[in-house]
Amino acid sequence: MAKRGYHHGNLRQALVDAALNLIAERGPTGFTLSEAAKAAGVTPAAVYRHFQGREDLIAECARQGYEIFADLMEFAFDGGKPTALSAFEATGRAYLAFARKYPGHYVSMFESGISVNRTPELARASARARGVLEHAAENLSQHIPKEKRPPAAMVSAHVWALSHGVVELFSRGEPGSQAPYPPEDLLEAGVGIYLRGLGLIAPDR
Amino acid sequence: MAKRGYHHGNLRQALVDAALNLIAERGPTGFTLSEAAKAAGVTPAAVYRHFQGREDLIAECARQGYEIFADLMEFAFDGGKPTALSAFEATGRAYLAFARKYPGHYVSMFESGISVNRTPELARASARARGVLEHAAENLSQHIPKEKRPPAAMVSAHVWALSHGVVELFSRGEPGSQAPYPPEDLLEAGVGIYLRGLGLIAPDR
DNA sequence: TGTACATCAGTGAACGCGCGTTCACTGATGTAC
DNA sequence: TGTACATCAGTGAACGCGCGTTCACTGATGTAC
Numbered sequence: 001m002a003k004r005g006y007h008h009g010n011l012r013q014a015l016v017d018a019a020l021n022l023i024a025e026r027g028p029t030g031f032t033l034s035e036a037a038k039a040a041g042v043t044p045a046a047v048y049r050h051f052q053g054r055e056d057l058i059a060e061c062a063r064q065g066y067e068i069f070a071d072l073m074e075f076a077f078d079g080g081k082p083t084a085l086s087a088f089e090a091t092g093r094a095y096l097a098f099a100r101k102y103p104g105h106y107v108s109m110f111e112s113g114i115s116v117n118r119t120p121e122l123a124r125a126s127a128r129a130r131g132v133l134e135h136a137a138e139n140l141s142q143h144i145p146k147e148k149r150p151p152a153a154m155v156s157a158h159v160w161a162l163s164h165g166v167v168e169l170f171s172r173g174e175p176g177s178q179a180p181y182p183p184e185d186l187l188e189a190g191v192g193i194y195l196r197g198l199g200l201i202a203p204d205r
Numbered sequence: 206m207a208k209r210g211y212h213h214g215n216l217r218q219a220l221v222d223a224a225l226n227l228i229a230e231r232g233p234t235g236f237t238l239s240e241a242a243k244a245a246g247v248t249p250a251a252v253y254r255h256f257q258g259r260e261d262l263i264a265e266c267a268r269q270g271y272e273i274f275a276d277l278m279e280f281a282f283d284g285g286k287p288t289a290l291s292a293f294e295a296t297g298r299a300y301l302a303f304a305r306k307y308p309g310h311y312v313s314m315f316e317s318g319i320s321v322n323r324t325p326e327l328a329r330a331s332a333r334a335r336g337v338l339e340h341a342a343e344n345l346s347q348h349i350p351k352e353k354r355p356p357a358a359m360v361s362a363h364v365w366a367l368s369h370g371v372v373e374l375f376s377r378g379e380p381g382s383q384a385p386y387p388p389e390d391l392l393e394a395g396v397g398i399y400l401r402g403l404g405l406i407a408p409d410r
Numbered sequence: 411t412g413t414a415c416a417t418c419a420g421t422g423a424a425c426g427c428g429c430g431t432t433c434a435c436t437g438a439t440g441t442a443c
Numbered sequence: 444t445g446t447a448c449a450t451c452a453g454t455g456a457a458c459g460c461g462c463g464t465t466c467a468c469t470g471a472t473g474t475a476c
Binding site for chain 3: 043046050
């Protein structure tokens with residue numbers, strides 16, 4: 001399997017990687033098929049051997065993002081060990097780490113405007129990620145008395161929304177844009193207060 | 206002041222309105238100067254009498270958005286009446302209402318990639334909006350015992366982030382995209398739990 | 411091992427398009443006298 | 444009130460550009476015999 005020559009060898013993934021870099025650097029708007037092809041050392045037309053078009057390439061970036069994302073969340077939660085609470089907090093931190101470490105994936109997933117239903121594979125990957133988060137919330141919820149327990153899907157949506165909001169508003173630090181606190185601290189404090197509100201942390205530890 | 210004819214009369218605002226519609230419909234990517242000009246019944250070149258270019262037009266959309274946003278938040282908070290708590294909750298609801306009612310403004314402000322520091326006027330409007338939210342958080346914070354009171358700027362950032370996350374993840378309902386709960390309910394419940402975590406709502410009312 | 415051949419990944423030229431922006435201009439408006 | 448004139452908002456033609464996509468092609472690879 002020669003890496004170079006007339007045949008590329010692994011062009012499909014090379015295109016995805018090039019696209020991810022471009023999207024991370026210039027945003028979903030700045031990304032062009034032609035540039036991605038050029039970055040992969042290939043003619044724009046070659047892209048069509050592997051993808052139906054520009055949007056299809058972005059969708060694949062998003063799909064791979066959801067897979068990594070789900071894996072990371074699952075790993076961070078680790079079945080709720082050592083305690084459901086600490087595992088849940090680790091999951092929150094992992095969310096931010098993902099956004100920071102995989103900006104191209106993150107943008108493809110959440111800011112590219114690509115619908116999660118564009119592709120069956122993308123829909124499946126996204127559903128799996130959602131499932132992991134809900135599973136974590138469910139696990140956590142069992143420690144709340146049943147009568148005051150909100151649905152797990154809601155708890156998971158809250159933490160997801162808070163994390164996403166922190167990323168979008170305070171982690172994308174443009175130069176000059178004021179980030180009042182380090183995003184990690186902001187999110188950790190926020191999740192902490194929220195969990196206390198759920199009755200999962202003693203009110204005045 | 207004839208509304209029509211060779212001279213438009215109020216082209217500047219007409220262009221902003223056209224841009225807002227386009228941005229709301231097609232996203233910041235789909236917006237083009239030429240289309241906005243056409244929608245306003247004018248040649249693309251005419252835009253340059255009123256704006257330096259495409260980005261400058263978007264920046265003005267965002268600026269007007271921040272002004273409306275700040276006004277709405279201020280009105281909703283209403284100086285903390287009748288109680289700081291209820292006023293704060295009203296402010297949260299107003300956030301969602303704003304995103305829903307002014308999608309073009311919202312996208313210009315938060316999803317267009319335009320830096321808040323692109324224009325002094327834009328920076329000023331954005332700072333004012335931030336100030337209103339922090340003021341509300343400060344007012345609310347006074348009801349928390351001093352030693353367990355997080356900084357007001359942090360509380361405001363938390364609620365802002367949660368609201369923004371709910372809008373981005375669950376309110377942009379693409380067809381087929383599963384919104385587990387109505388965004389309003391989701392946000393209200395989330396803010397409620399958060400405020401309880403702050404010790405502002407009785408743990409088991 | 412050597413040859414013939416099918417496969418198919420990538421080429422390169424071409425396309426039509428609409429974009430943002432510029433420029434010299436035109437003609438409606440409003441003011442001075 | 445009527446005329447002359449300055450102002451300046453909008454015109455329309457033109458530009459260069461890079462985009463996404465198509466097409467017939469070419470030549471490297473791998474397999475069958």
